[in-house]
Amino acid sequence: MPQSEVLQALLADCARNDRAAFEQLYRLASPKLFSLCLAMLRRQDLAEEVLQDAFVQIWRDAASYDPGRAAPMTWMGVIVRHRALDLLRRRRPEVSLDEYEGIEEHVDSNPNPMEVVLGLSDNQALKRCLEALPERQRESIVEAFLRGLTHEQLSAVLATPLGTVKSWIRRGLGQLKRCLQHGLS
């Protein structure tokens, strides 16, 4: 994962119209961000489209990035994820649940929630706090975030009633918040 300081410096250069810095930013950040697009959109062509649009926006908005308010990967991640969610929401009526059952076919490797959490670096509070959650709550939150699934889709994928899924997420987020805040104090 590229260092925050490096990305911050590159974003500052992008704000000054430095194209070489922008390409360097793209090279460093696109592997994770493209991976996010693939996880959410499950199609190579859509993932490429969203990544492209996102980076054009990142270039245009670089001057508005404030390092005091968010980490660079968070700022860029929000841009990417909002576009991906937007696309998912626009396409949703056409897409049947069958497409989600066929998830494995679209993307060659599908990180499962436990693997994802294990993949976080040890000194991250998020890892500790996610591991502390009951498995189903953790699973719902990770799947919702990394795949952009709705409550209804989670309910289908996890074969669980809608109300139960909603409460897993609500409780999971509540516990996560307490854990993360506790870690900061």
Place this chain on the structure above:
Amino acid sequence: MDYRDPETRDALAAEYVLGTLQGAARRRFERLLATDRSIRQSVEQWQDGLYPLIDALPDRRPPERVWQRVAQRIGPPPAVAPQTGGFWESLTFWRSWGLLATAAALVMAVYLGLQLTQRAPLDYLAVINDNAQRPTWLVWVDRDRGQLAVQTLRPPELSAGHSLELWLLPGEGQAPVSLGLLPTSGETALKLTSALGQILRGADGFAVSLEPVGGSPTGQPTGPVLYQGLMFPPA
């Protein structure tokens, strides 16, 4: 749902960031976001908390065409191209070189004792100099063989574990294109494909960087620029 209750608002912010806030509820929340600073702060805190999950995804390199499209869409750089940072800052010829006329290239070639009868002066593309302005390589187009040729004029210093990589600078702020590794003596040739010919047409010049053995592992210069050469202007 009591929107005035801070706990409710924070729970909504969390679901908004997660992406599970849908439809009318989401639109209502987005309107609140536009006017309510404390809700924006909640959202930012949740983003700080959750977005590091991206860290754990496997790296997936996008195909090169995505970058090419991004680069096309952000448009050409401004007329005065102030490139900054590392590789670009070391290209001093932006600031200190004047342009060499083709006639001057001829004089240079004579000075260097090259056999002019074999090559028309118009085929000379550039002289690549070291940082003390000493000519080190000469680049020209060999039309007969459809090659880009590079001849060593003075032996460059090269320590073990390193190689010297030649880069074409396409201009307009585009990334340098590798033309391969340079010899420390004699001549080397590069096949002149039509793709390369296209880029050559508008290119600014050449640069040579110090790389590990085998050349840059990244496809872009990683080491310092030790030699540079401005493209001769077309006749």
